[in-house]
Amino acid sequence: MITLRPRLLLALLMLAFALPASAADPLPSWNEGAARQRLLDFVAEVTDPASASFVPPAERIAVFDNDGTLWSEQPAYFQLLFALDRVKALAPQHPEWKTEEPFASLLKGDVQGALAGGEHALMQIIMATHAGMTTEQFAEVVEAWLATARHPVSGRPYPEMVYRPMLELLAWLRANGFKTFIVSGGGIEFMRPWTQAVYGIPPEQVIGSSIETRYELRDGRPVLVRLPEIAFVDDKAGKPVGIHRHIGRRPILAFGNSDGDFEMLEWTTSGTGPRLGLLLHHDDGEREFAYDRKSHVGRLDRGLDEASRRGWQVVSMRSDWRTVYPPHASR
Amino acid sequence: MITLRPRLLLALLMLAFALPASAADPLPSWNEGAARQRLLDFVAEVTDPASASFVPPAERIAVFDNDGTLWSEQPAYFQLLFALDRVKALAPQHPEWKTEEPFASLLKGDVQGALAGGEHALMQIIMATHAGMTTEQFAEVVEAWLATARHPVSGRPYPEMVYRPMLELLAWLRANGFKTFIVSGGGIEFMRPWTQAVYGIPPEQVIGSSIETRYELRDGRPVLVRLPEIAFVDDKAGKPVGIHRHIGRRPILAFGNSDGDFEMLEWTTSGTGPRLGLLLHHDDGEREFAYDRKSHVGRLDRGLDEASRRGWQVVSMRSDWRTVYPPHASR
Numbered sequence: 001m002i003t004l005r006p007r008l009l010l011a012l013l014m015l016a017f018a019l020p021a022s023a024a025d026p027l028p029s030w031n032e033g034a035a036r037q038r039l040l041d042f043v044a045e046v047t048d049p050a051s052a053s054f055v056p057p058a059e060r061i062a063v064f065d066n067d068g069t070l071w072s073e074q075p076a077y078f079q080l081l082f083a084l085d086r087v088k089a090l091a092p093q094h095p096e097w098k099t100e101e102p103f104a105s106l107l108k109g110d111v112q113g114a115l116a117g118g119e120h121a122l123m124q125i126i127m128a129t130h131a132g133m134t135t136e137q138f139a140e141v142v143e144a145w146l147a148t149a150r151h152p153v154s155g156r157p158y159p160e161m162v163y164r165p166m167l168e169l170l171a172w173l174r175a176n177g178f179k180t181f182i183v184s185g186g187g188i189e190f191m192r193p194w195t196q197a198v199y200g201i202p203p204e205q206v207i208g209s210s211i212e213t214r215y216e217l218r219d220g221r222p223v224l225v226r227l228p229e230i231a232f233v234d235d236k237a238g239k240p241v242g243i244h245r246h247i248g249r250r251p252i253l254a255f256g257n258s259d260g261d262f263e264m265l266e267w268t269t270s271g272t273g274p275r276l277g278l279l280l281h282h283d284d285g286e287r288e289f290a291y292d293r294k295s296h297v298g299r300l301d302r303g304l305d306e307a308s309r310r311g312w313q314v315v316s317m318r319s320d321w322r323t324v325y326p327p328h329a330s331r
Numbered sequence: 332m333i334t335l336r337p338r339l340l341l342a343l344l345m346l347a348f349a350l351p352a353s354a355a356d357p358l359p360s361w362n363e364g365a366a367r368q369r370l371l372d373f374v375a376e377v378t379d380p381a382s383a384s385f386v387p388p389a390e391r392i393a394v395f396d397n398d399g400t401l402w403s404e405q406p407a408y409f410q411l412l413f414a415l416d417r418v419k420a421l422a423p424q425h426p427e428w429k430t431e432e433p434f435a436s437l438l439k440g441d442v443q444g445a446l447a448g449g450e451h452a453l454m455q456i457i458m459a460t461h462a463g464m465t466t467e468q469f470a471e472v473v474e475a476w477l478a479t480a481r482h483p484v485s486g487r488p489y490p491e492m493v494y495r496p497m498l499e500l501l502a503w504l505r506a507n508g509f510k511t512f513i514v515s516g517g518g519i520e521f522m523r524p525w526t527q528a529v530y531g532i533p534p535e536q537v538i539g540s541s542i543e544t545r546y547e548l549r550d551g552r553p554v555l556v557r558l559p560e561i562a563f564v565d566d567k568a569g570k571p572v573g574i575h576r577h578i579g580r581r582p583i584l585a586f587g588n589s590d591g592d593f594e595m596l597e598w599t600t601s602g603t604g605p606r607l608g609l610l611l612h613h614d615d616g617e618r619e620f621a622y623d624r625k626s627h628v629g630r631l632d633r634g635l636d637e638a639s640r641r642g643w644q645v646v647s648m649r650s651d652w653r654t655v656y657p658p659h660a661s662r
Contacts, residue, residue, distance in 0.1 A: 058527070058533060061535075135575060179535075188576075188579070189579075192579045196389070202389055203578065203579030203580050204392075204510075204535075204536075204577065204578045204579055204580070205535075206579065210576065213572050213575060213576075214568075214572070215568040215569075215571045215572055215594055215598070216568075221601060222571065222594070222597055222598050222601050224571060224572065224575050231576075237545075237546040237547075238546075240546045240553065240555060241544050241545070241546055241555065244466060244544060244555050245519075245541065245544075245562075246535065246577060247534065247535045248519070248520075248523045248534030248535055248537065249534050249535070263546055263553070266553055267546070267553050270552060270553050
């Protein structure tokens with residue numbers, strides 16, 4: 001069971017990221033401005049027992065997209081980079097991949113060519129690297145990758161590619177009685193091994209896309225085997241479905257960054273009582289990456305058009321955030 | 332949203348069931364004996380920081396079956412009795428049911444005849460009564476039914492058919508840092524409207540069988556529509572799958588009462604470290620119902636055969652429980 005094994009690297013990262021509690025300023029990495037003020041006002045409003053907008057702690061559900069909202073998602077979703085690394089690692093056990101697409105192109109370093117096969121090629125890569133093992137084995141593979149792999153642009157370990165302002169926001173919401181959930185299009189079992197250490201979010205508060213699993217006995221020992229079959233896609237209109245399935249009540253705060261989060265914000269902010277929807281705008285090519293309407297990864301188009309009319313707060317990475325990433329763990 | 336509407340009856344029940352905290356005896360409805368002692372020893376062991384068996388609070392996950400473990404399940408699963416009542420209530424909108432089976436038999440009061448159609452007939456009844464409306468509408472229907480329906484044998488409201496010793500156990504585990512979950516073959520949305528009030532278990536800690544839902548806009552307002560299609564069956568080998576899907580880690584305590592809970596106990600107790608599996612044996616025909624190996628509802632056969640060898644604790648309702656139900660709310 002993964003939670004009982006030592007996770008040294010992640011524990012170290014967690015210590016490095018631990019942020020000093022500050023009664024004076026709960027959000028030190030956020031610049032003064034409309035976004036920060038909306039967050040401060042919203043939390044003050046829902047936690048004040050004298051306010052007409054008071055929300056009991058049990059109903060203070062806050063949901064966060066992961067890729068592009070809590071950590072970076074460029075030059076490609078990190079889970080895709082994980083899958084590509086896994087293809088290389090598994091190649092010796094699959095001699096047939098030398099000639100079979102999309103693996104043959106991948107192994108020659110031609111990612112573009114491999115992905116030319118579209119969704120079918122992508123599914124083949126995902127299933128070859130994510131299925132066919134037990135849930136425990138998969139968690140070990142993810143942890144081992146996170147401990148050694150480095151981001152292709154920054155050279156940092158992936159768990160250091162998280163956004164410091166968001167770590168502050170998560171911790172501050174929890175200090176105010178909120179229960180924080182991840183609602184991601186990414187794989188639920190790709191996230192769960194590390195979300196507690198990195199975000200302070202336990203596995204039972206992580207919602208994501210999933211493949212089917214089957215319970216079986218191996219040498220008399222029960223295991224859950226990961227099958228090459230999609231169980232649930234937690235993206236777009238799937239996000240409210242996933243939220244309802246896992247949480248069973250409507251969040252009061254939703255934070256995303258792409259049109260894949262549109263329905264999550266729509267569902268959250270159309271409930272009665274105080275509601276807050278936020279969209280992170282990646283407009284900071286210097287400190288992170290600049291992309292929105294035309295990006296293949298994390299496209300934000302309709303959200304930008306409709307945010308104002310719907311009362312959603314657009315957060316500018318460039319102007320609303322004082323810092324982007326936490327300091328290196330080694331410092 | 333259901334959590335924002337007043338739920339007067341359930342609130343009253345909750346008050347009626349509120350149990351006085353007792354440092355001297357956390358389980359006053361449990362008789363002295365092996366079952367009670369195992370529970371006391373297990374909790375003492377995993378919560379003692381000096382013990383080699385200490386378990387950090389985050390990993391103190393306890394899972395409970397619902398039907399027959401937390402509340403009664405005779406003479407039929409209460410959700411089936413709900414469905415039968417719903418057929419009668421919906422009949423005026425469905426004139427075709429007068430001649431269509433299984434509805435025609437049901438409306439004549441012939442439940443046996445209606446269910447003669449087997450699983451197909453049962454599915455027709457479930458889908459006709461559980462699908463074709465929004466999640467909010469369904470929650471309202473469940474709450475209205477619970478507020479008025481009465482158990483056919485005891486004449487009590489269904490939320491009073493819960494087991495007092497189990498309410499004590501749930502509260503005491505939570506007081507010791509456990510997170511309590513329901514893992515039921517019953518419908519997840521049939522349980523969620525009332526589990527917080529009755530068991531102290533919030534909707535996000537309820538796992539059950541489910542039908543598919545679809546996100547859509549109705550007059551510009553987003554809703555989740557319940558579809559006549561099974562999404563997940565949380566029974567037998569489905570229980571470990573559901574646990575993994577929702578919780579993402581293995582429980583350390585599992586409590587069930589039928590062979591439908593066998594794999595849940597097997598999965599729970601085969602993990603490393605301290606583990607406890609328990610099976611409630613319905614051997615009390617005087618205070619509740621007596622049934623086990625030959626029952627159509629809640630059959631317990633293999634579990635009785637293997638409990639001893641597997642180290643699972645069989646709890647005798649007759650000898651281990653001082654009381655079965657809480658006092659009437661009106662008293």
